[in-house]
Amino acid sequence: xxxxxxxxxxxxxxxxxxxxxxxxxxxxxxxxxxxxxxxxxxxxxxxxxxxxxxxxxxxxxxxxxxxxxxxxxxxxxxxxxxxxxxxxxxxxxxxxxxxxxxxxxxxxxxxxxxxxxxxxxxxxxxxxxxxxxxxxxxxxxxxxxxxxxxxxxxxxxxxxxxxxxxxxxxxxxxxxxxxxxxxxxxxxxxxxxxxxxxxxxxxxxxxxxxxxxxxxxxxxxxxxxxxxxxxxxxxxxxxxxxxxxxxxxxxxxxxxxxxxxxxxxxxxxx
Numbered sequence: 001x002x003x004x005x006x007x008x009x010x011x012x013x014x015x016x017x018x019x020x021x022x023x024x025x026x027x028x029x030x031x032x033x034x035x036x037x038x039x040x041x042x043x044x045x046x047x048x049x050x051x052x053x054x055x056x057x058x059x060x061x062x063x064x065x066x067x068x069x070x071x072x073x074x075x076x077x078x079x080x081x082x083x084x085x086x087x088x089x090x091x092x093x094x095x096x097x098x099x100x101x102x103x104x105x106x107x108x109x110x111x112x113x114x115x116x117x118x119x120x121x122x123x124x125x126x127x128x129x130x131x132x133x134x135x136x137x138x139x140x141x142x143x144x145x146x147x148x149x150x151x152x153x154x155x156x157x158x159x160x161x162x163x164x165x166x167x168x169x170x171x172x173x174x175x176x177x178x179x180x181x182x183x184x185x186x187x188x189x190x191x192x193x194x195x196x197x198x199x200x201x202x203x204x205x206x207x208x209x210x211x212x213x214x215x216x217x218x219x220x221x222x223x224x225x226x227x228x229x230x231x232x233x234x235x236x237x238x239x240x241x242x243x244x245x246x247x248x249x250x251x252x253x254x255x256x257x258x259x260x261x262x263x264x265x266x267x268x269x270x
Contacts, residue, residue, distance in 0.1 A: 001054045002062050003031050004094035008053035015047035029234035034257045052119040057087035060248045060261030064201035065091040066233035067265050068149050071197040076146035081131035084108030086115040093122025102131045135191035144193040152181040154204040158260030185217045194270025202262045210262035221269040
Protein backbone atom coordinates (compact mmCIF):
# COMPACT_ATOMS: atom_id res chain seq x y z
CA UNK A 1 0.00 0.00 0.00
CA UNK A 2 0.94 3.68 -0.30
CA UNK A 3 -0.05 6.76 1.63
CA UNK A 4 0.23 10.51 1.24
CA UNK A 5 1.91 11.02 4.63
CA UNK A 6 4.34 8.91 6.64
CA UNK A 7 2.20 9.47 9.74
CA UNK A 8 -0.85 8.04 7.97
CA UNK A 9 1.17 5.02 6.88
CA UNK A 10 2.41 4.45 10.42
CA UNK A 11 -1.10 4.69 11.86
CA UNK A 12 -2.29 2.10 9.36
CA UNK A 13 0.58 -0.29 10.13
CA UNK A 14 -0.08 -0.03 13.88
CA UNK A 15 -3.82 -0.59 13.38
CA UNK A 16 -3.28 -3.72 11.27
CA UNK A 17 -0.79 -5.13 13.75
CA UNK A 18 -3.37 -4.64 16.54
CA UNK A 19 -6.03 -6.75 14.78
CA UNK A 20 -6.79 -10.22 16.12
CA UNK A 21 -4.67 -12.98 14.60
CA UNK A 22 -1.17 -13.17 13.17
CA UNK A 23 -1.34 -10.15 10.91
CA UNK A 24 1.90 -8.75 9.56
CA UNK A 25 2.34 -5.09 8.64
CA UNK A 26 5.75 -3.57 7.95
CA UNK A 27 6.83 -0.05 7.07
CA UNK A 28 8.68 0.09 3.76
CA UNK A 29 10.38 3.02 2.09
CA UNK A 30 9.23 6.58 2.74
CA UNK A 31 5.46 6.12 2.33
CA UNK A 32 4.77 2.43 1.69
CA UNK A 33 3.92 -0.62 3.76
CA UNK A 34 3.65 -4.35 3.17
CA UNK A 35 0.61 -6.03 4.71
CA UNK A 36 -0.31 -9.69 5.12
CA UNK A 37 -3.47 -10.61 6.98
CA UNK A 38 -3.90 -13.92 8.80
CA UNK A 39 -7.31 -14.49 7.21
CA UNK A 40 -8.72 -13.58 3.82
CA UNK A 41 -9.89 -9.98 4.21
CA UNK A 42 -11.63 -7.50 1.93
CA UNK A 43 -9.42 -4.49 1.30
CA UNK A 44 -12.24 -2.14 2.30
CA UNK A 45 -12.49 -3.86 5.70
CA UNK A 46 -8.92 -2.99 6.67
CA UNK A 47 -8.35 -0.15 9.17
CA UNK A 48 -8.52 3.47 7.98
CA UNK A 49 -9.66 2.57 4.47
CA UNK A 50 -12.78 4.75 4.65
CA UNK A 51 -10.67 7.57 6.10
CA UNK A 52 -8.77 7.60 2.81
CA UNK A 53 -5.29 7.65 4.31
CA UNK A 54 -3.96 4.81 2.13
CA UNK A 55 -4.53 3.01 -1.15
CA UNK A 56 -3.59 -0.37 -2.60
CA UNK A 57 -0.49 -0.29 -4.78
CA UNK A 58 2.24 -2.73 -5.67
CA UNK A 59 5.71 -1.54 -4.69
CA UNK A 60 6.89 -1.90 -8.28
CA UNK A 61 4.13 0.32 -9.65
CA UNK A 62 4.80 2.88 -6.92
CA UNK A 63 8.43 3.06 -8.05
CA UNK A 64 7.40 4.39 -11.47
CA UNK A 65 5.54 7.41 -10.06
CA UNK A 66 8.31 8.04 -7.54
CA UNK A 67 10.84 8.08 -10.39
CA UNK A 68 8.88 10.83 -12.17
CA UNK A 69 8.35 12.87 -9.01
CA UNK A 70 12.06 12.69 -8.16
CA UNK A 71 12.94 14.40 -11.47
CA UNK A 72 10.43 17.27 -11.21
CA UNK A 73 9.91 20.27 -8.94
CA UNK A 74 6.62 20.45 -7.04
CA UNK A 75 3.57 21.85 -8.79
CA UNK A 76 4.25 20.48 -12.26
CA UNK A 77 1.55 19.68 -14.80
CA UNK A 78 1.75 15.92 -15.27
CA UNK A 79 -0.01 13.41 -17.51
CA UNK A 80 -0.72 9.93 -16.18
CA UNK A 81 -1.52 7.95 -19.31
CA UNK A 82 -3.40 4.64 -18.79
CA UNK A 83 -4.04 5.82 -15.23
CA UNK A 84 -6.69 3.56 -13.66
CA UNK A 85 -7.14 2.32 -10.97
CA UNK A 86 -5.29 5.42 -9.81
CA UNK A 87 -2.44 4.54 -7.47
CA UNK A 88 0.15 6.45 -9.51
CA UNK A 89 -2.22 9.38 -9.97
CA UNK A 90 -2.75 9.56 -6.20
CA UNK A 91 0.99 9.44 -5.62
CA UNK A 92 1.72 12.29 -8.00
CA UNK A 93 -1.14 14.45 -6.73
CA UNK A 94 -0.17 13.82 -3.11
CA UNK A 95 3.29 15.18 -3.92
CA UNK A 96 1.89 18.44 -5.17
CA UNK A 97 1.62 17.93 -8.94
CA UNK A 98 -1.37 18.93 -11.08
CA UNK A 99 -2.35 15.65 -12.72
CA UNK A 100 -4.34 14.87 -15.85
CA UNK A 101 -5.29 11.19 -15.54
CA UNK A 102 -6.43 9.43 -18.72
CA UNK A 103 -7.96 5.99 -19.12
CA UNK A 104 -9.99 4.66 -22.02
CA UNK A 105 -12.21 2.42 -19.90
CA UNK A 106 -15.25 4.17 -18.34
CA UNK A 107 -15.49 1.41 -15.73
CA UNK A 108 -11.84 1.75 -14.72
CA UNK A 109 -12.08 5.55 -14.77
CA UNK A 110 -15.03 5.32 -12.38
CA UNK A 111 -12.89 3.29 -10.01
CA UNK A 112 -10.16 5.92 -10.30
CA UNK A 113 -12.64 8.68 -9.43
CA UNK A 114 -13.86 6.67 -6.44
CA UNK A 115 -10.30 6.33 -5.14
CA UNK A 116 -9.72 10.05 -5.64
CA UNK A 117 -12.92 10.91 -3.76
CA UNK A 118 -12.05 8.56 -0.90
CA UNK A 119 -8.49 9.79 -0.48
CA UNK A 120 -9.17 13.49 -1.26
CA UNK A 121 -5.66 14.00 -2.58
CA UNK A 122 -4.53 16.98 -4.63
CA UNK A 123 -5.43 18.46 -8.01
CA UNK A 124 -6.57 15.85 -10.54
CA UNK A 125 -8.59 16.00 -13.76
CA UNK A 126 -9.86 12.64 -15.05
CA UNK A 127 -10.36 12.15 -18.79
CA UNK A 128 -12.06 9.09 -20.23
CA UNK A 129 -10.64 8.42 -23.66
CA UNK A 130 -7.63 7.42 -25.70
CA UNK A 131 -4.34 8.69 -24.26
CA UNK A 132 -2.77 9.09 -27.72
CA UNK A 133 -5.66 11.28 -28.86
CA UNK A 134 -5.46 13.31 -25.64
CA UNK A 135 -1.75 13.87 -26.22
CA UNK A 136 -2.32 14.87 -29.85
CA UNK A 137 -4.89 17.45 -28.74
CA UNK A 138 -2.55 18.83 -26.08
CA UNK A 139 0.33 19.10 -28.54
CA UNK A 140 -1.87 20.82 -31.14
CA UNK A 141 -3.06 23.34 -28.55
CA UNK A 142 0.43 23.96 -27.21
CA UNK A 143 -0.68 22.72 -23.78
CA UNK A 144 2.40 20.62 -23.14
CA UNK A 145 3.15 18.67 -19.97
CA UNK A 146 6.13 19.01 -17.63
CA UNK A 147 6.05 15.28 -17.01
CA UNK A 148 4.43 12.16 -18.45
CA UNK A 149 4.03 8.74 -16.88
CA UNK A 150 3.34 6.06 -19.47
CA UNK A 151 2.45 2.76 -17.83
CA UNK A 152 2.29 0.94 -21.12
CA UNK A 153 -0.30 -1.70 -22.05
CA UNK A 154 1.41 -5.08 -22.00
CA UNK A 155 1.00 -8.80 -21.39
CA UNK A 156 1.10 -8.19 -17.59
CA UNK A 157 3.34 -11.25 -17.24
CA UNK A 158 5.15 -9.48 -14.42
CA UNK A 159 2.07 -9.92 -12.20
CA UNK A 160 2.17 -13.73 -12.45
CA UNK A 161 3.16 -14.22 -8.79
CA UNK A 162 -0.39 -13.13 -7.81
CA UNK A 163 -2.22 -13.62 -11.14
CA UNK A 164 -0.87 -16.86 -12.68
CA UNK A 165 -3.68 -16.81 -15.28
CA UNK A 166 -1.80 -14.10 -17.24
CA UNK A 167 0.68 -16.75 -18.37
CA UNK A 168 -2.09 -18.36 -20.42
CA UNK A 169 -2.27 -15.30 -22.71
CA UNK A 170 -1.25 -16.24 -26.28
CA UNK A 171 2.24 -15.01 -27.25
CA UNK A 172 0.74 -13.58 -30.46
CA UNK A 173 -0.66 -10.73 -28.32
CA UNK A 174 2.80 -9.31 -27.72
CA UNK A 175 3.57 -7.77 -31.15
CA UNK A 176 0.23 -5.97 -31.15
CA UNK A 177 0.81 -4.64 -27.64
CA UNK A 178 4.29 -3.46 -28.61
CA UNK A 179 2.81 -1.61 -31.61
CA UNK A 180 0.23 0.06 -29.34
CA UNK A 181 3.00 1.04 -26.94
CA UNK A 182 5.02 2.56 -29.78
CA UNK A 183 2.09 4.76 -30.82
CA UNK A 184 1.46 5.83 -27.22
CA UNK A 185 5.12 6.61 -26.59
CA UNK A 186 5.32 8.81 -29.71
CA UNK A 187 2.13 10.67 -28.76
CA UNK A 188 3.24 11.19 -25.14
CA UNK A 189 6.64 12.43 -26.29
CA UNK A 190 5.02 14.98 -28.63
CA UNK A 191 2.95 16.31 -25.70
CA UNK A 192 6.00 16.73 -23.46
CA UNK A 193 7.68 20.12 -23.03
CA UNK A 194 11.34 20.55 -23.98
CA UNK A 195 13.19 19.84 -20.76
CA UNK A 196 10.28 17.71 -19.54
CA UNK A 197 10.56 14.17 -18.17
CA UNK A 198 8.88 10.97 -19.37
CA UNK A 199 8.84 7.79 -17.33
CA UNK A 200 8.08 4.56 -19.18
CA UNK A 201 6.85 1.64 -17.09
CA UNK A 202 5.81 -1.89 -17.95
CA UNK A 203 4.52 -4.71 -15.74
CA UNK A 204 5.90 -7.23 -18.23
CA UNK A 205 8.54 -9.85 -17.58
CA UNK A 206 9.33 -9.90 -21.32
CA UNK A 207 12.20 -7.89 -22.78
CA UNK A 208 10.17 -7.26 -25.95
CA UNK A 209 7.73 -5.12 -23.94
CA UNK A 210 10.34 -3.49 -21.73
CA UNK A 211 14.10 -3.22 -22.37
CA UNK A 212 13.84 -3.88 -26.11
CA UNK A 213 10.83 -1.58 -26.50
CA UNK A 214 12.62 1.34 -24.85
CA UNK A 215 15.73 0.82 -26.96
CA UNK A 216 13.60 0.97 -30.11
CA UNK A 217 11.23 3.78 -29.08
CA UNK A 218 13.42 6.45 -27.47
CA UNK A 219 13.74 9.29 -30.03
CA UNK A 220 17.01 11.14 -30.78
CA UNK A 221 16.11 14.00 -28.42
CA UNK A 222 15.56 11.63 -25.47
CA UNK A 223 18.29 11.97 -22.87
CA UNK A 224 18.40 9.03 -20.44
CA UNK A 225 17.97 9.99 -16.79
CA UNK A 226 19.52 7.04 -14.95
CA UNK A 227 17.53 5.72 -12.00
CA UNK A 228 19.14 5.45 -8.59
CA UNK A 229 17.91 3.86 -5.38
CA UNK A 230 17.03 7.23 -3.84
CA UNK A 231 14.69 8.00 -6.77
CA UNK A 232 12.20 5.21 -6.15
CA UNK A 233 11.15 5.49 -2.50
CA UNK A 234 11.74 1.87 -1.55
CA UNK A 235 14.44 -0.51 -0.41
CA UNK A 236 15.04 -2.52 -3.58
CA UNK A 237 18.18 -4.63 -3.98
CA UNK A 238 21.06 -3.01 -5.86
CA UNK A 239 20.73 -5.71 -8.51
CA UNK A 240 17.39 -4.17 -9.57
CA UNK A 241 19.21 -1.18 -11.12
CA UNK A 242 20.53 -2.25 -14.51
CA UNK A 243 21.96 0.06 -17.15
CA UNK A 244 20.30 3.11 -15.63
CA UNK A 245 16.88 1.42 -15.64
CA UNK A 246 14.93 -0.34 -12.90
CA UNK A 247 14.39 -4.02 -13.75
CA UNK A 248 12.52 -5.45 -10.78
CA UNK A 249 11.86 -9.07 -9.96
CA UNK A 250 10.03 -10.23 -6.82
CA UNK A 251 13.27 -11.29 -5.14
CA UNK A 252 14.56 -7.69 -5.33
CA UNK A 253 12.31 -6.77 -2.37
CA UNK A 254 12.43 -8.54 0.97
CA UNK A 255 9.83 -11.29 1.13
CA UNK A 256 9.26 -11.31 -2.63
CA UNK A 257 6.69 -8.58 -2.11
CA UNK A 258 6.62 -6.93 -5.54
CA UNK A 259 5.73 -7.71 -9.14
CA UNK A 260 8.23 -7.99 -11.95
CA UNK A 261 8.39 -4.51 -13.44
CA UNK A 262 10.49 -2.31 -15.71
CA UNK A 263 10.97 1.47 -15.39
CA UNK A 264 12.99 3.82 -17.60
CA UNK A 265 13.27 7.61 -17.44
CA UNK A 266 14.10 10.23 -20.09
CA UNK A 267 14.41 13.99 -20.33
CA UNK A 268 13.41 15.76 -23.55
CA UNK A 269 16.28 17.82 -24.91
CA UNK A 270 15.90 21.57 -25.22
